[in-house]
Amino acid sequence: MAEANVFVNNPGLAEATREQDLIARVQRGQNELFYELVRPYERRVYAAALAILRNESDAEDVAQEAMLKALANIRQFRAEARFSTWLIQITVNEALMRRRRERTAIMEGMDDRRDEEGEYAPRDFADWREIPSESLERKEVRQRLAEALATLDRKYREVFVLRDMEQLNIQETAEALGISVASVKTRLLRARLMLRDLLAAGWEQGWFSRLPFEKGTKPW
Amino acid sequence: MVNEAIRCERVWQEISNFLEGDVEPGLRAAMDEHFKTCKKCVSVLEGTRNVIRLYGDERMIEVPAGFSRRLERRLGRSRKGPNVVWSTWSAWLVPLAALLLIGGGIRVANSTSVPRPMLSEHANPGENIPPDMLVVISADAKDFHVRGCPFIHNKDKERTLTAKEAMREGYVPCVRCMRKYLETAEAGHISLEQEAQTDVDGDDQAVTGAR
Numbered sequence: 001m002a003e004a005n006v007f008v009n010n011p012g013l014a015e016a017t018r019e020q021d022l023i024a025r026v027q028r029g030q031n032e033l034f035y036e037l038v039r040p041y042e043r044r045v046y047a048a049a050l051a052i053l054r055n056e057s058d059a060e061d062v063a064q065e066a067m068l069k070a071l072a073n074i075r076q077f078r079a080e081a082r083f084s085t086w087l088i089q090i091t092v093n094e095a096l097m098r099r100r101r102e103r104t105a106i107m108e109g110m111d112d113r114r115d116e117e118g119e120y121a122p123r124d125f126a127d128w129r130e131i132p133s134e135s136l137e138r139k140e141v142r143q144r145l146a147e148a149l150a151t152l153d154r155k156y157r158e159v160f161v162l163r164d165m166e167q168l169n170i171q172e173t174a175e176a177l178g179i180s181v182a183s184v185k186t187r188l189l190r191a192r193l194m195l196r197d198l199l200a201a202g203w204e205q206g207w208f209s210r211l212p213f214e215k216g217t218k219p220w
Numbered sequence: 221m222v223n224e225a226i227r228c229e230r231v232w233q234e235i236s237n238f239l240e241g242d243v244e245p246g247l248r249a250a251m252d253e254h255f256k257t258c259k260k261c262v263s264v265l266e267g268t269r270n271v272i273r274l275y276g277d278e279r280m281i282e283v284p285a286g287f288s289r290r291l292e293r294r295l296g297r298s299r300k301g302p303n304v305v306w307s308t309w310s311a312w313l314v315p316l317a318a319l320l321l322i323g324g325g326i327r328v329a330n331s332t333s334v335p336r337p338m339l340s341e342h343a344n345p346g347e348n349i350p351p352d353m354l355v356v357i358s359a360d361a362k363d364f365h366v367r368g369c370p371f372i373h374n375k376d377k378e379r380t381l382t383a384k385e386a387m388r389e390g391y392v393p394c395v396r397c398m399r400k401y402l403e404t405a406e407a408g409h410i411s412l413e414q415e416a417q418t419d420v421d422g423d424d425q426a427v428t429g430a431r
Contacts, residue, residue, distance in 0.1 A: 032299060035292050035295050042287070044281060046281070056284055068295070124263070125260040125264070136279045136280065145280060146280070146282075165275055165281065189237075193235070193236075195275070196267040196268050200267065
């Protein structure tokens with residue numbers, strides 16, 4: 001009873017315990033439970049693959065391959081890492097390998113040469129306020145945000161997605177992409193500032209025009 | 221600009237680390253102080269904070285229609301196929317053991333159901349050899365021959381006896397001079413050994429009866 005109360009008071013703990021139990025059972029050979037284990041992360045796995053490949057079909061295929069690889073190597077998973085992080089890292093590896101095979105990196109890499117050394121200065125200093133999370137209920141808003149993200153150069157987009165969308169920490173992001181922690185920090189700063197400016201421009205273009213903002217202010 | 225202690229450009233370059241909680245206390249205090257008086261930098265701070273919050277929302281990650289179903293199906297297919305967990309050497313142990321068992325079983329079955337062939341022509345007892353046929357044996361040899369066979373060894377120690385007697389003493393037909401008796405041996409398999417053995421038994425009974 002006492003244990004049940006602990007879980008009621010702390011749903012996160014209950015979820016973590018349940019995940020550990022599922023991992024142990026799959027590691028013992030109950031492979032039919034694997035989908036139940038990865039289901040909470042399937043969207044994040046797909047998003048990680050899409051950030052690197054920029055193609056929905058390839059991203060889905062790589063997400064599936066990554067899941068199969070995770071299942072094949074589930075016995076190597078150790079509890080020192082979060083399961084979700086381990087899964088995302090496998091996905092990033094798969095996606096990077098796919099991109100290398102298909103040589104798209106060469107094409108994209110041409111865009112990535114500029115701009116790393118120079119400092120990025122924000123362009124818009126309007127009086128912003130917090131944008132309500134409810135705005136994400138609107139597909140149009142999500143679409144606009146996704147489009148803004150897609151305009152970033154690959155190296156900024158990858159770091160931003162892994163850190164701010166996949167919730168890997170700085171060190172994990174660096175390891176997943178095979179770059180230094182300092183590079184992650186630099187790219188993350190640029191990605192965040194560039195997105196901020198893109199969304200400011202989006203405001204000017206009326207992306208959020210139907211949102212209940214006060215007249216004369218921007219959404220943050 | 222506004223705050224003498226720290227410039228806006230420095231704040232912008234540290235804004236991401238500031239939001240990560242990854243600046244040393246002195247710098248954090250200076251930035252906090254700067255934000256109190258600099259609207260531009262507050263705008264950058266709040267805008268960046270909102271970018272992180274919006275993109276970090278689960279709703280920002282959308283998957284194609286049917287994605288979950290296709291993933292589940294593919295994982296299910298992999299379970300029905302070869303067990304992907306068995307990617308190491310141990311995966312080969314079961315089929316290897318099965319092959320060995322099958323091979324061993326076949327070998328055992330053959331050994332019990334099929335008559336073992338003669339290991340050597342020299343051990344063949346022959347067939348239809350007339351029991352009273354006179355044959356020749358010699359010392360230190362295992363064969364009996366037709367008189368005059370060029371393959372008789374130690375001719376100076378040869379001895380003549382009947383084929384039946386030679387068989388009883390453990391001699392076998394010469395593969396050269398008695399070949400015609402050997403060629404049909406495997407088909408008919410009427411062995412002189414049996415006849416010789418019958419004679420031995422008869423002799424033994426006679427001896428016993430005499431006693």
